[in-house]
Amino acid sequence: MIASWASKSLPDYQREKYAVVTLVDCRPLLDPVLPSNHAGFYHSAILNTHDVGGETLWELANKNYTAFVNAMKNNKHFTDMSDLNYLMCKAIENPGLTPSSSLRTALISVFEDPVFDDSTEMHEEIGLEDYVGCASAHGVGPSIAIFDTIRNGKLDCICVYPSPLHSREQMQGLVDDMKRILVEGCNIENQHIEP
Numbered sequence: 001m002i003a004s005w006a007s008k009s010l011p012d013y014q015r016e017k018y019a020v021v022t023l024v025d026c027r028p029l030l031d032p033v034l035p036s037n038h039a040g041f042y043h044s045a046i047l048n049t050h051d052v053g054g055e056t057l058w059e060l061a062n063k064n065y066t067a068f069v070n071a072m073k074n075n076k077h078f079t080d081m082s083d084l085n086y087l088m089c090k091a092i093e094n095p096g097l098t099p100s101s102s103l104r105t106a107l108i109s110v111f112e113d114p115v116f117d118d119s120t121e122m123h124e125e126i127g128l129e130d131y132v133g134c135a136s137a138h139g140v141g142p143s144i145a146i147f148d149t150i151r152n153g154k155l156d157c158i159c160v161y162p163s164p165l166h167s168r169e170q171m172q173g174l175v176d177d178m179k180r181i182l183v184e185g186c187n188i189e190n191q192h193i194e195p
Helices: 002-007 057-073 081-093 120-126 168-193
Strands: 016-025 043-052 104-111 115-117 141-151 154-160
Touching: 002 016, 002 043, 002 168, 016 057, 043 057, 043 081, 043 104, 057 168, 081 104
Parallel strands: 016 104, 104 141, 115 141
Antiparallel strands: 016 043, 141 154
16 A cells, blocks of 8 residues: 555655455354365455555554454454445446446455465475466456465465556556565564664
8 A cells, every 4th residue: 555655656644545355264254164175255355445645564554454353353244245245236337436447446455364385395296386376356356466375484475456457567666666665664663673
């Protein structure tokens, strides 16, 4: 969100509203509980909007996290399901209501829980050097989807975006800004921790 806001070169006092969709795996919340490998799509979504402008990475991260935790405590992923479905249908029927008639309903979508993948040995056995895992929904949805995986102890992120709404150059610039903001934010945080 900070990278998107910064790309507009706005003054610090001018804030922009951004929506974030967090996909929640509902299998462990059902009765009976479904195992994580149960086939099917059992995700719901929590939509939160945030005013962005001038705050630090960690201030925004804390605001984001607090809003998400409060939404989960209030079962928003279940209670808002019909509202979200209604809004998605209205966006499909009336694309002109979305920014640039793009059918984009949020800036970004992320998953609640990271995926852990420690299958290097198996991949080496079959000769697999690299792969990408993500899902795509055509039609209405967010501008950017981030699929994060902890692969063999390292963070591996995939950024999926609709084309031609966004160009490869535009997205590369945004991802470069995101990396810079994360590195700078972590360096500042580490300076506060050191004695």
